[in-house]
Amino acid sequence: xxxxxxxxxxxxxxxxxxxxxxxxxxxxxxxxxxxxxxxxxxxxxxxxxxxxxxxxxxxxxxxxxxxxxxxxxxxxxxxxxxxxxxxxxxxxxxxxxxxxxxxxxxxxxxxxxxxxxxxxxxxxxxxxxxxxxxxxxxxxxxxxxxxxxxxxxxxxxxxxxxxxxxxxxxxxxxxxxxxxxxxxxxxxxxxxxxxxxxxxxxxxxxxxxxxxxxxxxxxxxxxxxxx
Numbered sequence: 001x002x003x004x005x006x007x008x009x010x011x012x013x014x015x016x017x018x019x020x021x022x023x024x025x026x027x028x029x030x031x032x033x034x035x036x037x038x039x040x041x042x043x044x045x046x047x048x049x050x051x052x053x054x055x056x057x058x059x060x061x062x063x064x065x066x067x068x069x070x071x072x073x074x075x076x077x078x079x080x081x082x083x084x085x086x087x088x089x090x091x092x093x094x095x096x097x098x099x100x101x102x103x104x105x106x107x108x109x110x111x112x113x114x115x116x117x118x119x120x121x122x123x124x125x126x127x128x129x130x131x132x133x134x135x136x137x138x139x140x141x142x143x144x145x146x147x148x149x150x151x152x153x154x155x156x157x158x159x160x161x162x163x164x165x166x167x168x169x170x171x172x173x174x175x176x177x178x179x180x181x182x183x184x185x186x187x188x189x190x191x192x193x194x195x196x197x198x199x200x201x202x203x204x205x206x207x208x209x210x211x212x213x214x215x216x217x218x219x220x221x222x223x224x225x226x227x
Contacts, residue, residue, distance in 0.1 A: 001070045001123055004056040009064035011131035013040065019068045019134070026052035027063030059127075071122045074111065074137035076147065080154045082110025083176050084225065086217065087151075087158075089144050089192050090116045090183040098128025099214035100181070101136050105129075107221035111137040113178075116144030116192075148195045151178055158196040160188050161220060165199030168223050179220055184213050 003009065012020055017040055025037075026047040038044065052061050079085055086104045091097055091114065101112050114120050120140040126133040141147040148158060157174035161181045180196055182188030193199065202211065202219050211219070 001068050002055055002065060003068055003123075003127065004059055004061035004065040005127065006062040006064045008127060008131050009066055012066065012068065012134070013037065015131065016134050020066050021069065022067040024052065024055065024065035024067075025063060026061060026065065029063070071126055071133060073120065073122065073140040076113065076139045076141055076150070079111035079113065079137055079139050080151070080156075084109045085111050085113060085151070085156070085178045086221065087113040087115055087148075087178050087180045089180055089188050090186070091181070091213065092117055093184060094121050094124035095128045096184065096212075096214045098125045098130075098133065100217040101125060101129040101138060102132040103214065103218035103221055105132040105136040107218070108225045109136070109179075109221055111139065113139045113141050113147065115141040115147050118142060144192055145195065148180075148192065152195075157198070159198045159200050159224070160193050160196030161201070161216060162188065162193060162199040163201055165201035167203050168200040168220055169203075169227070171198055171200050173224060173227050177224065179217075179224055181213055181217055181220075 020040060020042050022043045022045060023037060024045050024047050026049060047055065052065060055065055086100065086109050088097060088100060097114060104112050122133065152158065156176045156178045158178050158180055161179065180188055200220065202216060
C-alpha cells in the first residue's frame with residue numbers, strides 16, 4: 001500500500017514506524033528533517049516528479065511518499081468488546097468515512113463499522129483520516145441489517161441519527177451503544193432506522209436543513225461520549 005502527503009508520512013514515522021517499508025522522497029528536505037527520516041533505517045528512494053505523481057496516482061504527495069504494510073479491516077467480533085461504536089450505514093464517500101473515523105477516534109469511540117457497502121477502500125480512508133484509521137479499529141460489514149441484529153444480540157443499544165429524532169442531549173444512553181449514521185443524501189434507510197432503539201438529532205439554533213454527515217458525526221460523538 002502506498003501512502004503520500006507530508007502529514008500522513010510523518011504521522012506514521014512518529015506513531016507507527018513498524019508499518020513503513022520503503023520511503024520515497026520527491027523533494028529536497030532540510031538536513032535535520034532528513035536525519036529524522038534516515039534514523040528509521042528503512043530504504044530511501046529518490047523520485048523525480050513524474051514518478052512521484054505516478055506512485056501517488058495524481059494525488060498531492062508534497063514530496064513525501066511511502067510503501068507501508070496494508071491496512072486490514074478489524075473483525076466485527078473484536079469491536080464487540082468496546083462500549084461505544086459508530087456504524088456508517090451505506091456511506092460510500094471515503095472522504096466522509098475518513099473524516100468520521102478521525103472524529104470518532106478523537107472523541108473516544110471504540111471502533112467504526114462501515115456497513116452495507118460492497119467495497120471498503122481503506123487506503124483512501126487512511127489518507128482522509130489523517131492517520132487515525134491506524135489507531136481506530138474499522139470493521140467492514142456488507143450485510144448491514146444482519147450486523148445490526150448481531151450487535152443487539154451482543155447487548156448493544158442502537159441510536160440512529162435522524163433529523164426527526166429526539167434531542168441527543170436528552171436521550172438516556174446505555175453502557176453499550178452504537179451511533180448509526182446514514183448516507184449523505186438518503187440518511188439511514190427505513191428498514192435500518194426501524195431497527196434502532198432510539199432516534200437522535202442535533203438541535204439547531206437557527207432554521208437549517210441539516211449538517212454534513214461528517215460534521216454531524218463529530219457533534220454526536222462528542223455529545224454521546226461526554227454525556
